[in-house]
Amino acid sequence: MLVLALDLTSREKALEIVEKTRDFVDAVKVNYPIVLSCGIEIVKELSEIKRVIADFKIADIPYTSSLIAEIAFKNGANAVISHGFVGRDVLEEIMKVAENYDGKVYVVTELTNEGAREFMGQFARKIAEIAKEVGCHGLIAPATKPERVREVREVAKNLEILSPGIGAQKGKLEEIAKYVDGIIVGRSIYNADNPKEAARKIKEEFEKAKLTS
């Protein structure tokens, strides 16, 4: 599974890239910079072309978190991304909303940045366990830290794992492919001279890496 991270702020560019890459991309991931710049309507618009994962890194108290999830699903998102470090009660509230929309909830076990090692890193495993217990659909685990992806896969069992950090952030496909169900790629696709070809190639490389690793 290839998820296109639309880390852009222009509506036109976003729609253009999604149109160009649609044959090789399984879902698109939007985050706050594009949604704040273009308005929440961009989620609806993109959802008419591809499944949309609203990467809102939800990290608020349960009630506010449920409102954020509600807005995402109501506007056509197929899934939301929440943080796990804010606690089990937050994930439970978000799941209640997701169930009303037949939507999915992915939980971040740890971000790809170095600073995430300070706190989140030591809880990646525990966060994965909680996400599983609460019934969330999947996890987001950093390709920049392959040892952690392996560790998270051990406890995640059948949960879906999506992994960002391949390419511009230096994560290596061959180190994580066997542990994950999908990769999240942004710059290597939308900054390519030929985004369609870039998406095709990355998807092919991922599938090959899964078979041979």
Add this chain to the structure above:
Amino acid sequence: MLVLALDLTSREKALEIVEKTRDFVDAVKVNYPIVLSCGIEIVKELSEIKRVIADFKIADIPYTSSLIAEIAFKNGANAVISHGFVGRDVLEEIMKVAENYDGKVYVVTELTNEGAREFMGQFARKIAEIAKEVGCHGLIAPATKPERVREVREVAKNLEILSPGIGAQKGKLEEIAKYVDGIIVGRSIYNADNPKEAARKIKEEFEKAKLTS
């Protein structure tokens, strides 16, 4: 200092409450539900009446976090709220943006929900230290956990501390007043029959509690 938490999704209601309470409120705090519902323009509109704290609980990788802060400040926010849990590098990037706008950065040491005790609670002190080292302006610490507010004050030294959780969330003013510079209050004001009188009374009680505690 009294901060009004505008946990609403209606632009008209938000503007009405801010107008009614402006004599007793020092700043308004907006979060994602209202901004996603009304568009980022609501920040600009409110900032023409009162200082606005963009409570975006920023919790992404450094680059994305800096983009979110940039959008908030560009639209008139006086301050942003970031999580500290995501690591020092995130706070450093956000601070660079804040400095360009002469804006403030508040860092959440721990949320008010019970689930926040699972992970964030044990790091509240450490997060406060990092926020101080990075040069952030202040901290957000939960009135529902007075023992933690006291602990955070010890390390925060001269950093400003704002505390949510009084009122509807059952935090007690007399237990935290002496440790904090301001309180963040939402429902007890905007759901009151007379929001102006509610704001006046809460502000007076806070000031009295600070003097007597």
